[in-house]
């Protein structure tokens with residue numbers, strides 16, 4: 724990796740290039756056969772288009788995350804484990820895989836970093852989680868929204884409906 728001739732500014736690594744070349748034959752083209760979130764990284768299983776050798780790459784994105792301002796005004800660092808706990812709790816006993824929960828956490832983290840602000844309220848993070856859950860599972864979404872927006876009766880109402888197996892009937896009425 725030769726240093727770029729056009730490098731300017733104080734950053735010693737302005738453009739770090741990740742080579743995805745096949746470790747066996749050096750071919751540049753590879754197809755992605757599987758891709759999943761693994762901690763904060765994306766793990767990709769690749770297959771060389773020339774010799775069909777399979778190898779794995781890890782891509783980590785450096786995100787700059789804002790400070791979270793809580794309801795009472797206290798500040799704390801953005802914590803993806805807290806996001807995960809909230810999402811996992813809403814998805815309890817729902818057909819949502821651990822992999823999906825992980826990708827939701829990544830999605831929230833990305834959306835928050837994309838806001839490019841120094842501070843974000845915990846309420847805004849909650850709204851991001853609500854809209855992400857809505858895409859994945861209706862029940863998990865209502866559960867999270869009801870706990871988050873403090874409409875606890877709504878969550879209990881949904882749980883009762885679930886217990887009665889009446890959700891299907893309710894969905895048909897829409």
Ligand SMILES: [Zn+2]
Nearest residue numbers: 745748771774
């Ligand atoms: Zn190859």
